[in-house]
Amino acid sequence: MRDSSGTRPRRPLRRALLAAVSALGLAAAAATLASPSASASAPAPPSGWTQVFVDDFNGPAGSGVNTANWQYDTGTSYPGGPANWGTGEVETMTSSTSNVSLDGNGNLRITPLRDSAGRWTSGRIETVRTDFQPPAGGKLRVEGRIQMPNVTGTAAEGYWPAFWALGAPYRGNYQNWPGVGELDIMENVQGLNRVWATMHCGTNPDGPCHETSGIGNSTPCPNSTCQSGFHTYAMEWDRSVSPETIRFSVDGQVYHTVNANQVDATTWSNATDHGYFLILNVAMGGGFPDAFGGGLDGDTQPGHPMVVDYVQVLRSGGSDGGGTTPPPTGNRDAYSPIQAESYDSQSGTITEATSDSGGGQNIGAIANGDWALYKGVDFGSTPARQFYARVASGAGAGVSGLVEVRLDSRSNAPIGSFALANTGGWQSWRTVPANISSVTGTHDVYLTFTSGQPADFVNVNWFDFGH
Structure with a gap:
């Protein structure tokens, strides 16, 4: 066309x-x-x-x-x-x-x-x-x-x-x-x-x-x-x-x-x-x-x-690795890895094969204003206070940004975040923790991405939560 x-x-x-x-x-x-x-x-x-x-x-x-x-x-x-x-x-x-x-x-x-x-x-x-x-x-x-x-x-x-x-x-x-x-x-x-x-x-x-x-x-x-x-x-x-x-x-x-x-x-x-x-x-x-x-x-x-x-x-x-990962049909467990590419909707990201342990895919090309939605994340009755994300970055010098967690609406204030700059390459992975406000019950989770520069600054492979 x-x-x-x-x-x-x-x-x-x-x-x-x-x-x-x-x-x-x-x-x-x-x-x-x-x-x-x-x-x-x-x-x-x-x-x-x-x-x-x-x-x-x-x-x-x-x-x-x-x-x-x-x-x-x-x-x-x-x-x-x-x-x-x-x-x-x-x-x-x-x-x-x-x-x-x-x-x-x-x-x-x-x-x-x-x-x-x-x-x-x-x-x-x-x-x-x-x-x-x-x-x-x-x-x-x-x-x-x-x-x-x-x-x-x-x-x-x-x-x-x-x-x-x-x-x-x-x-x-x-x-x-x-x-x-x-x-x-x-x-x-x-x-x-x-x-x-x-x-x-x-x-x-x-x-x-x-x-x-x-x-x-x-x-x-x-x-x-x-x-x-x-x-x-x-x-x-x-x-x-x-x-x-x-x-x-x-x-x-x-x-x-x-x-x-x-x-x-x-x-x-x-x-x-x-x-x-x-x-x-x-x-x-x-x-x-x-x-x-x-x-x-x-x-x-x-x-x-x-x-x-x-x-x-x-x-x-076929196999799940390298293809579209459909969102789960039921609630997601907040305390088990949630694959980043299994989003229900997103804006600005792409899906690509990852060399991280376990293979599969990650979301990438993430820059300021991008986001991904994961519906029905079940935190249970014991409050979650930690957020963990498996991330990588090949961002240039001086380029960094925030990986943020928001509940139920992208317009709600983040319950927690961490900053990330270059990790050594777009497939150089590390698990980064962040403190979050106490969360119980079932929520839609938004990962939102904020940066003062327009360049891409992070890839995400998976994330989960802890007590």
């Missing part, structure tokens, strides 16, 4: 994108077919699969999204990132419920609007979590049940709805596309009855992944047009096979596959050896619509939303 280099995507009228594509089979493990219903709950995971994220977009009509799951992108670029989101699109993204809101019937609506001066606004949201990737030897499935904006012909010129994912290292950097990877699960332009799926990687322009176009394919939506009905768009990332494979499907019909051996090992590793975050947006204008006639002008009709019934992420098989 996004060429974050600042170069407008060429998106040429490629034969590969216009050829009729035969169905290659059903992703039966987790496929769900579109139905006439406008609102449906996310289906239960099939046998052998675990749900690690879901949003059914339930809530009062006119309300915003759940900010524990999603964060808004606003304006015309990321801070310091390429202008116009790197694609030449013309809208300003907002957090207004005029552009992004729930409809009260279990759906999210992202609606592009045009004011009397001809200026466009729309919506773009991305998951707070950035750790979606398959476990070693297992699979990850990302799917959304979506109706594209129900507008076609001249009135649809310039519309560009999308459901996609970006590599976690992009968050906070905004200059490392396409090397960190992008997986476009659903894109559409101009109200055409086609869905595009694309993997972006390597270097831009050209490179092993043929940027800025990427490695892509398209197909018509089955049974009903993409605009007239809901369809389930999915990406299944499979590390249980060799070569590693990423499959894209609509309503269970696989129409595009990218294998690791299609590019060199370094390019594939750079694009896949980390988590991803998910994005939903409707752009107006830009390089991709331009490749199919463009025409965003006074004839384009505003007010046609992309409607999203649900988004969910599933995982299957």
Whole structure:
């Protein structure tokens, strides 16, 4: 979706994108077919699969999204990132419920609007979590049940709805596309009855992944047009096979596959050896619509939303180390190690493999203002008075910060904290204690991070409490 280099995507009228594509089979493990219903709950995971994220977009009509799951992108670029989101699109993204809101019937609506001066606004949201990737030897499935904006012909010129994912290292950097990877699960332009799926990687322009176009394919939506009905768009990332494979499907019909051996090992590793975050947006204008006639002008009709019934992420098989660690389903024991990557939500961090004793993952890229939430931590009836965290830092000279513990709200005062500077490297681990105010009962625990400098200052592997 996004060429974050600042170069407008060429998106040429490629034969590969216009050829009729035969169905290659059903992703039966987790496929769900579109139905006439406008609102449906996310289906239960099939046998052998675990749900690690879901949003059914339930809530009062006119309300915003759940900010524990999603964060808004606003304006015309990321801070310091390429202008116009790197694609030449013309809208300003907002957090207004005029552009992004729930409809009260279990759906999210992202609606592009045009004011009397001809200026466009729309919506773009991305998951707070950035750790979606398959476990070693297992699979990850990302799917959304979506109706594209129900507008076609001249009135649809310039519309560009999308459901996609970006590599976690992009968050906070905004200059490392396409090397960190992008997986476009659903894109559409101009109200055409086609869905595009694309993997972006390597270097831009050209490179092993043929940027800025990427490695892509398209197909018509089955049974009903993409605009007239809901369809389930999915990406299944499979590390249980060799070569590693990423499959894209609509309503269970696989129409595009990218294998690791299609590019060199370094390019594939750079694009896949980390988590991803998910994005939903409707752009107006830009390089991709331009490749199919463009025409965003006074004839384009505003007010046609992309409607999203649900988004969910599933995982299957493999080992826990190196993959997404789902939050526990019950209360956490305050006195046993709580793995940092098992957060319920977070902001600003990434998940990465750790060389610490026991392996697994840590959260990193932590800087001032970042946080992570761990729900339902049970302290029991005997007061806890100590906090311990397994931390590491490769921060530069003069860079340090506080690791803080807050209960039940990020706006509550910390119950304790400790300061940390360079420990000898980002994988040079030590266990640091801190005194805390007495705590009993069950609480949601926030780890918050405060620093007087903008640079990253700490990694966290696990934490627990003591009496």
